[in-house]
Amino acid sequence: MAGFKLEKENVKSKLEQGILKTCAKARLATASWWDTFLRIKDDKDNIIPFLQCTKCFSILSYEVDKTGSSTHRSHAQNCFGGGAASTLRNQDIGVMFRKDNGSLTVAKTAFAEACAKFCAYDLRSFETVNGRGFEVLCQSLLDVAHKHSHPIDAKSIISDPTTISRRVHKLVDERRLELVDTLLSDLKKIKLFGVTTDFWKNKYSSESYLTVTLGKRQLVELQLVERQLDVVNWSQRQLVATIISRIRNWSHEKIQLY
Secondary structure, eight states: OOOHHHHHHHOOOHHHHSSSSSEETTTOOOOOOGEEEEEETTTOEEEEHHHHHHHTTTTTOTTTEEEEEEEEHHHHHHHHTOOOOHHHHHHHHHHHHHHHHHHHHHHHHHHHHHHHHHHHHHHHHHGGGGGHHHHHHHHHHHHHHHHHHHOGGGGOOOHHHHHHHHHHHHHHHHHHHHHHHHHHHTTTTTTTTEEEEEEOOOOTOOOOEEEEEEEHHHHHTEEEEEEEEEEEESSSSHHHHHHHHHHHHHTTTTEEEE
């Protein structure tokens, strides 16, 4: 019995590690208690003789020719108060998004409501829940949910704002170094390039800024490529000297201005 329990715990551990994955019930499985469980498959998509409850995430053994259904029916009644949960409620995120457009519509509706609450509770702009950055955030959350079969408390994965701020600065430094290497390589191949400026003002803070952009013409493809170098606060004195200083600091002394 101890060995059998250990085997179930091993299955659950491999699910959490992503070695094993859950999948929907077989089409021929019509019993109502099936809506409470997901089948489990290995990395080769072979179904193994275990099921996982979609509410408490317990692992139960199941073999078509050997296992009766009374244990599973009883478990479903205990977990969901006498009845099996709805099919939509029990689907894991991967299965739900692979279903027909009807299921996707329901998921989009639920997500839209969550976004509305996010904007309302935190007084965020509606544009906050739009754009490439927000897509990256959502995809990251979906990937986290897919890798873990057990519920995750949102607070446990939300970082402190200070941590986010430090990470932003680190990402900026990493991207700048990558861009410097790219520019150094390009400048060896091209002869035409120019630095342009764009003056703009933040209507909320009334602060003025000057964006410095490097543009280069690729002679082979006849294509203009632009890369933003820096954004300088217009209120600073000695603007020309400030721009040169910023670019030199930005380039980490890899690009020399003559």
